[in-house]
Structure formats: structure tokens, C-alpha cells
Amino acid sequence: MTVKVGIIGATGYTGSELVRILYRHPEVELVSLTTRSYAGMPLHKVYPHLNKYCQLTCEELDRAKIFDISDVVFVALPHGHAMPVAVEAARRGKKMIDLGADFRFSDFQVYEKWYKVEHEAKDLLEEAVYGLPEVNRDKIKGAWLVANPGCYPTSAILALAPLLQQKLIDTGSIVVDSKSGVSGAGRGLSLGSHFCEVNENFKAYNVAAHRHTPEIEQALSRIAGEQITVTFTPHLLPITRGILSTVYAKLSSDASVGRIRELYRDYYENEFFVRVLPDGTLPQTKWVAGTNHCDIGVTVDERTGRVIVISAIDNVVKGASGQAVQNMNIICNLPEDTALAGPGLYP
Structure with a gap:
């Protein structure tokens, strides 16, 4: 074919x-x-x-x-x-x-x-289907029109999906703190992405007003079965590729870090492109550069009763083009990892 x-x-x-x-x-x-x-x-x-x-x-x-x-x-x-x-x-x-x-x-x-x-x-x-395979694969299979997710939403939704499905967090307490490389701004010229503006700099932007906020909320609401509102703050990193999202939420029950990590391992057990990292290891953008993987690390702050989930993706691959090819493979009945499997570049 x-x-x-x-x-x-x-x-x-x-x-x-x-x-x-x-x-x-x-x-x-x-x-x-x-x-x-x-x-x-x-x-x-x-x-x-x-x-x-x-x-x-x-x-x-x-x-x-x-x-x-x-x-x-x-x-x-x-x-x-x-x-x-x-x-x-x-x-x-x-x-x-x-x-x-x-x-x-x-x-x-x-x-x-x-x-x-x-x-x-x-x-x-x-008729459009939201194209995040790890949470929407069955609907994607029969679609002719796929809406590929945004980069920030991909990192946030994958980080939160297991917790929301199992109703382990206070849904009114979610904070998504994300950092992206400059390629997320596209190739067009703009002052904010000039070398002299970005190099040796780190800044938040579109605070409380970023367009990916309602996309994150829509997807999380569908998973949770209730209306979800999040606080989302994006930042610009002086790197070319990568998104690192740190997600905070108040636990709604006394769940140990061991139970939470087991939940994530079970939830993503059959998802080749999501790597739940070993205990004590947290994601870094360099580990996913050039790949279609999303790396996830989880811990619990027992002092505050908050779960902290960290996810990392390449914003141009899993956050855009790689995920789009993953969706194409699904709707064309091809092996999902075709042309996408393989480790990234390191260092």
C-alpha cells in the first residue's frame, strides 16, 4: 500500500x-x-x-x-x-x-x-477528531479529518490523563507550568524570537491568556467527565527544540508515590511513545530531542499533599509533525510507529 x-x-x-x-x-x-x-x-x-x-x-x-x-x-x-x-x-x-x-x-x-x-x-x-492517539486512538481510526493537538497541550494532557481518569486529584487545583524552545514560534520573523532577545534570557509570555489554555481544558474535561479549569503559564527557553511541563495538583486522597507511579506505568504500558521514567529519574528535553516520545516523571510532595508530574517532548515532533504522522499511520491502518521509532540525538 x-x-x-x-x-x-x-x-x-x-x-x-x-x-x-x-x-x-x-x-x-x-x-x-x-x-x-x-x-x-x-x-x-x-x-x-x-x-x-x-x-x-x-x-x-x-x-x-x-x-x-x-x-x-x-x-x-x-x-x-x-x-x-x-x-x-x-x-x-x-x-x-x-x-x-x-x-x-x-x-x-x-x-x-x-x-x-x-x-x-x-x-x-x-466530524473532526482530536488527534492525541494515547487518549483518543479508537476515534482516530475511523476519522477523515484529524485535528493534530498543540505542542503545549500534548505535554500537559499526557501528564495529567492517568490522574484524572482515576479521580485522584482536586480538579480545581491544577497548575501547568511549561517551557518551550524557540522553534515553537515558527519560522516567521518576530522581535521576540530574535537571537539577541532570546539568548541568555528566560521569560513567561501570554500569562493567563495563551490560546492553548482552552484546548488543554477541553481535552482534560473529556477525560475527567467534568468541567476542568487550569492555570497555564508558558515560558520561552533559549533552546531550539523541546517542551518541559511541570504540572502540580492537590491529591484528593492519600495516595503514595509508589501507587501513583504504578498508575502511570499501567496506564501507558502499551504506549510505545510514552516513556514513564524509573523512580528517581525526571525528564529532560535533550532525552527526547528528535523523537516522537513523551517522557514522564512523577513524584509526590507528602508535605503539601501535591502530586508533581513532569513531562518532556520535542515540540516539533511529538508536539507537531511526528504526532501528525502517527495519526496518519492510524487512519491509514499502518503500524503506528512507522517512520517514527528510534532514539533521538544525544548530546
Whole structure:
């Protein structure tokens, strides 16, 4: 089985990472790459690290054309741009994976409130499936439209899912403190991601106002079976790749650290891409760089009665393009780890 794949927005960081992963996928043929800025240019001229691995030339987006020749289309565009693509995918009966936010919310009003964009494909929201395989695999299997999760939500949801499922924490006490590398800001130029602004610096941003907050709350509410509200604070690290999230919550019962760790091991026992670390070992971003893994470490502060969960992912892989390929493998009935298995780079 050969899956013909097109990528809309191939010259951003997530688009180029999709190409890097998919070139080694034995069941995939890349047939089309689109761009708004580099039409007519071979992708390896934009990203020289792909030389000899991708010879395709970037094209202007022609929705009819890309769906004519593709079985699956990845959309790696800023929010607000995937809606007309999804309409075309629905009309053609093709599969689409959106790496942006346009189809992550079941309530279009939540999307419009946080993203300040009118949703132009509201009728497709019921058909979209939130693409976090470790908690939503069965629904993903039958989907044609997958909303790939955001990077911060991936780290937070995987950190909290076992505790919420077993109702072991006070749901009003959740604090998610996350730090991300600069690649999360994308390739576009902005003052906040300039070298001189980021180097030797560490800062919080969008405090109490980050757009990933309602996405985290929606997913956690579904797991818990009740409305969840969290305090989420993102920070910018002077590194290229990686997210480290430290999650705090008040335990609702006297659960020992041994019981909590056993819960996590059992919950993720069959999840290849989640690694629950041994006792006394806590995640580091370098350990997951270049991988589709999420590393999780758990401890309990017995003095305060709080559980502390630390998760680490590569924001460009498990937080974006790797997870998107994981979703493609699921909807195409391929082994889930195809083109994704393997350790990262170290040091």
C-alpha cells in the first residue's frame, strides 16, 4: 500500500519536519509541497539539510490539484487557513490532518473567542477528531479529518490523563507550568524570537491568556467527565527544540508515590511513545530531542499533599509533525510507529 501525501505549508518548521520524517516512510510517496513564499524553488534549496532526500519543487497552493493527486493532505498553516482546505477534502472524500487549531474545538465560539477568527466550516467540527492517539486512538481510526493537538497541550494532557481518569486529584487545583524552545514560534520573523532577545534570557509570555489554555481544558474535561479549569503559564527557553511541563495538583486522597507511579506505568504500558521514567529519574528535553516520545516523571510532595508530574517532548515532533504522522499511520491502518521509532540525538 502506497499512501500519496501532499503537504500544504511545506516550508515552515512543521512542514519541513514532516518531509524529514516522511522521506523514510516505506509506505508513503510525497507528491506535492505547497508554499506561499518559495513557489518554483526546490525544497532542498529552502532547507539544505533535505538535499538528496527530497527533490520536489514547491508550488503555489491549488486545492483541486493537491487533492486530485493525494490520498492524505497535511495542512501546516497558521490558524484560520485550514477551513477551506477541509471543505475541499470533505467534497473529495479525502483524508486531512490539520496541524493548526481550526478543528481542535468542538465549540466554534470557543475557537472564535481565543483565536479572533470567524470559523467558516462549523458544519465539519462534529466530524473532526482530536488527534492525541494515547487518549483518543479508537476515534482516530475511523476519522477523515484529524485535528493534530498543540505542542503545549500534548505535554500537559499526557501528564495529567492517568490522574484524572482515576479521580485522584482536586480538579480545581491544577497548575501547568511549561517551557518551550524557540522553534515553537515558527519560522516567521518576530522581535521576540530574535537571537539577541532570546539568548541568555528566560521569560513567561501570554500569562493567563495563551490560546492553548482552552484546548488543554477541553481535552482534560473529556477525560475527567467534568468541567476542568487550569492555570497555564508558558515560558520561552533559549533552546531550539523541546517542551518541559511541570504540572502540580492537590491529591484528593492519600495516595503514595509508589501507587501513583504504578498508575502511570499501567496506564501507558502499551504506549510505545510514552516513556514513564524509573523512580528517581525526571525528564529532560535533550532525552527526547528528535523523537516522537513523551517522557514522564512523577513524584509526590507528602508535605503539601501535591502530586508533581513532569513531562518532556520535542515540540516539533511529538508536539507537531511526528504526532501528525502517527495519526496518519492510524487512519491509514499502518503500524503506528512507522517512520517514527528510534532514539533521538544525544548530546
